[in-house]
Amino acid sequence: xxxxxxxxxxxxxxxxxxxxxxxxxxxxxxxxxxxxxxxxxxxxxxxxxxxxxxxxxxxxxxxxxxxxxxxxxxxxxxxxxxxxxxxxxxxxxxxxxxxxxxxxxxxxxxxxxxxxxxxxxxxxxxxxxxxxxxxxxxxxxxxxxxxxxxxxxxxxxxxxxxxxxxxxxxxxxxxxxxxxxxxxxxxxxxxxxxxxxxxxxxxxxxxxxxxxxxxxxxxxxxxxxxxxxxxxxxxxxxxxxxxxxxxxxxxxxxxxxxxxxxxxxxxxxxxxxxxxxxxxxxxxxxxxxxxxxxxxxxxxxxxxxxxxxxxxxxxxxxxxxxxxxxxxxxxxxxxxxxxxxxxxxxxxxxxxxxxxxxxxxxxxxxxxxxxxxxxxxxxxxxxxxxxxxxxxxxxxxxxxxxxxxxxxxxxxxxxxxxxxxxxxxxxxxxxxxxxxxxxxxxxxxxxxxxxxxxxxxxxxxxxxxxxxxxxxxxxxxxxxxxxxxxxxxxxxxxxxxxxxxxxxxxxxxxxxxxxxxxxxxxxxxxxxxxxxxxxxxxxxxxxxxxxxxxxxxxxxxxxxxxxxxxxxxxxxxxxxxxxxxxxxxxxxxxxxxxxxxxxxxxxxxxx
Amino acid sequence: xxxxxxxxxxxxxxxxxxxxxxxxxxxxxxxxxxxxxxxxxxxxxxxxxxxxxxxxxxxxxxxxxxxxxxxxxxxxxxxxxxxxxxxxxxxxxxxxxxxxxxxxxxxxxxxxxxxxxxxxxxxxxxxxxxxxxxxxxxxxxxxxxxxxxxxxxxxxxxxxxxxxxxxxxxxxxxxxxxxxxxxxxxxxxxxxxxxxxxxxxxxxxxxxxxxxxxxxxxxxxxxxxxxxxxxxxxxxxxxxxxxxxxxxxxxxxxxxxxxxxxxxxxxxxxxxxxxxxxxxxxxxxxxxxxxxxxxxxxxxxxxxxxxxxx
Numbered sequence: 066x067x068x069x070x071x072x073x074x075x076x077x078x079x080x081x082x083x084x085x086x087x088x089x090x091x092x093x094x095x096x097x098x099x100x101x102x103x104x105x106x107x108x109x110x111x112x113x114x115x116x117x118x119x120x121x122x123x124x125x126x127x128x129x130x131x132x133x134x135x136x137x138x139x140x141x142x143x144x145x146x147x148x149x150x151x152x153x154x155x156x157x158x159x160x161x162x163x164x165x166x167x168x169x170x171x172x173x174x175x176x177x178x179x180x181x182x183x184x185x186x187x188x189x190x191x192x193x194x195x196x197x198x199x200x201x202x203x204x205x206x207x208x209x210x211x212x213x214x215x216x217x218x219x220x221x222x223x224x225x226x227x228x229x230x231x232x233x234x235x236x237x238x239x240x241x242x243x244x245x246x247x248x249x250x251x252x253x254x255x256x257x258x259x260x261x262x263x264x265x266x267x268x269x270x271x272x273x274x275x276x277x278x279x280x281x282x283x284x285x286x287x288x289x290x291x292x293x294x295x296x297x298x299x300x301x302x303x304x305x306x307x308x309x310x311x312x313x314x315x316x317x318x319x320x321x322x323x324x325x326x327x328x329x330x331x332x333x334x335x336x337x338x339x340x341x342x343x344x345x346x347x348x349x350x351x352x353x354x355x356x357x358x359x360x361x362x363x364x365x366x367x368x369x370x371x372x373x374x375x376x377x378x379x380x381x382x383x384x385x386x387x388x389x390x391x392x393x394x395x396x397x398x399x400x401x402x403x404x405x406x407x408x409x410x411x412x413x414x415x416x417x418x419x420x421x422x423x424x425x426x427x428x429x430x431x432x433x434x435x436x437x438x439x440x441x442x443x444x445x446x447x448x449x450x451x452x453x454x455x456x457x458x459x460x461x462x463x464x465x466x467x468x469x470x471x472x473x474x475x476x477x478x479x480x481x482x483x484x485x486x487x488x489x490x491x492x493x494x495x496x497x498x499x500x501x502x503x504x505x506x507x508x509x510x511x512x513x514x515x516x517x518x519x520x521x522x523x524x525x526x527x528x529x530x531x532x533x534x535x536x537x538x539x540x541x542x543x544x545x546x547x548x549x550x551x552x553x554x555x556x557x558x559x560x561x562x563x564x565x566x567x568x569x570x571x572x573x574x575x576x577x578x579x580x581x582x583x584x585x586x587x588x589x590x591x592x593x594x595x596x597x598x599x600x601x602x603x604x605x606x607x608x609x610x611x612x613x614x615x616x617x618x619x620x621x622x623x624x625x626x627x628x629x630x631x632x633x634x635x636x637x638x639x640x641x642x643x644x645x646x647x648x649x650x651x652x653x654x655x656x657x658x659x660x661x662x663x664x665x666x667x668x669x670x671x672x
Numbered sequence: 673x674x675x676x677x678x679x680x681x682x683x684x685x686x687x688x689x690x691x692x693x694x695x696x697x698x699x700x701x702x703x704x705x706x707x708x709x710x711x712x713x714x715x716x717x718x719x720x721x722x723x724x725x726x727x728x729x730x731x732x733x734x735x736x737x738x739x740x741x742x743x744x745x746x747x748x749x750x751x752x753x754x755x756x757x758x759x760x761x762x763x764x765x766x767x768x769x770x771x772x773x774x775x776x777x778x779x780x781x782x783x784x785x786x787x788x789x790x791x792x793x794x795x796x797x798x799x800x801x802x803x804x805x806x807x808x809x810x811x812x813x814x815x816x817x818x819x820x821x822x823x824x825x826x827x828x829x830x831x832x833x834x835x836x837x838x839x840x841x842x843x844x845x846x847x848x849x850x851x852x853x854x855x856x857x858x859x860x861x862x863x864x865x866x867x868x869x870x871x872x873x874x875x876x877x878x879x880x881x882x883x884x885x886x887x888x889x890x891x892x893x894x895x896x897x898x899x900x901x902x903x904x905x906x907x908x909x910x911x912x913x914x915x916x917x918x919x920x921x922x923x924x925x926x927x928x929x930x931x932x933x934x935x936x937x938x939x940x941x942x943x944x945x946x947x948x949x950x951x952x953x954x955x956x957x958x959x960x961x962x963x964x965x966x967x968x969x970x971x972x973x974x975x976x977x978x979x980x981x982x
Binding site for chain 2: 096102105108109113116117199200202206211383387390392
């Protein structure tokens with residue numbers, strides 16, 4: 066027999082007090098014992114994980130290596146950065162007490178921020194698992210205890226949340242341990258500490274998720290939206306308040322004191338993040354008694370909160386599930402909104418069928434919140450960062466700072482666009498797979514379908530990117546020619562990245578996956594991501610960087626010799642003059658090659 | 673065995689199922705018919721515990737289907753219209769999981785899996801990951817999982833969609849076989865020939881109201897159309913109901929003896945829409961004899977209300 070079998074087949078007698086309804090004359094039924102139930106679910110989880118690992122290693126080795134290399138590089142980079150930061154504190158601040166206090170505040174703030182993020186992400190993940198996942202509907206028709214269904218989904222959520230938490234936390238903690246030369250018990254305790262801790266915010270998220278699902282549907286969706294918006298605004302206001310300082314007080318003693326004062330909220334003794342920070346610092350300092358005590362405190366709270374969640378789920382999960390299932394999801398959709406009218410009526414240069422195809426993709430995109438909500442969060446955070454740009458700089462290095470940051474911001478927007486095209490544009494052809502008969506039976510060529518996908522991507526991408534770069538440049542008050550250069554570079558990035566994504570999407574389609582995320586994370590998506598990243602590096606070097614080199618050359622901050630060296634080197638002069646033009650050529654070539662390869666493959670493809 | 677006690681279900685303002693009072697005894701194959709959106713799937717989802725009735729109660733083997741203790745689920749084998757399987761398990765691993773959840777011992781489970789493998793001819797693919805299965809293969813595995821524990825009640829939502837003729841025949845034989853040993857079968861289907869062939873009784877639901885319950889023969893005699901196929905009668909009946917829904921004045925209301933009856937225009941006999949029967953182990957024939965004797969309380973109330981309004 067296969068792996069699901071569990072050695073212990075114990076049937077629990079009918080639970081005390083459970084009796085058939087009044088009209089029944091049937092024989093009593095029995096449920097399996099909770100222990101066997103748990104073992105069965107563990108087995109399913111184990112078998113699923115084993116299959117996933119095997120499939121990933123055999124079918125997606127390229128992605129695995131890429132993730133290991135890039136992820137490992139990032140992790141090592143963070144480790145080095147944190148170690149350097151703690152070393153800086155040790156050497157710069159002359160008072161040991163102040164160093165310790167600063168580290169304590171850094172840890173407290175870091176873990177408090179992660180706690181909030183884990184709670185929010187846990188609530189969202191768990192909501193999807195408990196109320197939307199198809200396996201939940203299946204389990205609801207099986208004789209499984211409600212608490213078991215909840216526990217299974219809770220465990221999945223903890224698993225999904227914890228890896229990111231551990232990957233983000235370990236470089237900070239190990240970087241600190243390296244600087245203070247912590248002993249081996251610190252390293253032994255690290256993982257149990259972090260894993261136990263994850264349960265606490267996950268349980269918080271579970272409480273929020275269950276209570277919202279049970280009680281909010283009665284109050285209406287609008288309240289949820291308003292609540293989420295208020296929570297986000299509250300968080301932004303909180304961080305604004307913490308980071309606000311007069312311009313002349315940056316990185317001096319007053320700044321440090323004021324910042325520590327504002328961060329004192331992270332030192333509240335009842336916060337689990339404070340227990341974690343204090344316990345780990347105690348372990349690193351060799352104070353094992355305190356370290357173990359805080360570990361046990363976290364563990365006990367984690368177990369207790371999980372128990373509370375299970376009890377709550379036993380009471381309200383099923384009613385919440387049934388209430389959500391009874392909600393009427395239908396809503397009337399206006400036949401055409403303004404945006405649709407603009408697409409259909411104002412772009413008369415594009416053939417009518419192509420406009421319809423573009424509109425179809427736009428409608429599918431905007432009516433699927435999963436598609437655009439993550440992007441909105443990214444863009445929102447970027448806007449928030451751009452709006453706060455002026456606050457973070459050294460007055461005396463203003464020119465160099467603007468020069469560097471404005472260029473980095475363009476690079477960030479380009480990287481964001483790369484993830485967008487990989488996540489949303491690349492899967493467009495693959496997603497047509499199951500419904501290709503709709504397009505396949507129409508009197509339009511496959512070439513036209515591909516062009517329409519490009520049109521869809523070009524309708525969506527350029528404007529937001531241009532606005533983001535404009536906002537960054539406006540906040541930094543850059544020279545007009547720098548602004549123009551940035552816009553040119555961003556325009557080329559939009560053209561090239563959408564062309565590459567559409568072309569490669571047609572070259573490496575995956576018609577078996579129904580989720581855009583899954584398609585994007587496959588082999589073709591990974592190739593697209595790598596090639597797109599290489600492309601933006603080339604474009605930024607050719608079209609974006611020259612203007613900044615020119616700025617440096619003209620800057621009075623630099624030595625005259627440097628200026629002379631730049632102006633004298635013919636290669637550099639050629640780069641500065643012809644780079645932006647060459648970038649245009651590279652963009653057209655990249656688009657042409659990707660689209661040609663994609664079209665050739667797509668036209669021969671059998672569905 | 674299966675009891676709907678004056679069950680209504682609302683989605684917001686929309687009434688999906690209205691005052692359904694229906695009782696299926698052991699050993700009966702009951703086919704639930706109706707046009708798209710009539711309320712069939714909502715009824716089935718209430719029956720398997722995926723929806724809670726707004727009013728009334730649904731019980732299986734005497735256990736409330738939405739009870740926290742999940743005991744009703746132990747009595748049911750359910751085949752949904754969209755079969756769910758864990759993609760990363762093989763069909764055999766899935767059957768083992770379901771079988772052990774149902775409390776089967778290892779030896780029992782092994783024997784029953786072999787029984788179902790032979791019945792549904794799954795030997796060629798059962799040890800492959802279910803993500804590679806076609807719809808028909810998935811459906812066969814889900815069927816096997818539903819009957820693995822020899823449930824007292826089998827609930828099927830459009831069971832033959834995606835099945836080849838041979839598999840369809842297997843399913844029909846299986847359902848008759850299970851009914852013969854006392855299992856109650858509740859099946860929704862659009863394939864009227866299957867309903868005609870294997871169902872002991874049929875129920876026709878339209879706009880959430882049960883407009884007929886009885887045998888096919890009773891339906892024919894009620895419509896005075898002895899030679900018409902079930903398909904023809906079904907289409908006529910639902911078309912008339914549609915007409916009645918569109919024009920509220922069209923139901924014919926008349927009295928005979930002390931009873932009040934509401935007859936949709938064109939229906940010869942008083943309608944048997946929500947005929948109820950206490951679940952006392954009567955045979956399906958006895959149930960059928962009771963049909964038409966008296967309308968149930970829900971219909972009576974509705975009729976009286978209409979009379980009052982007139």
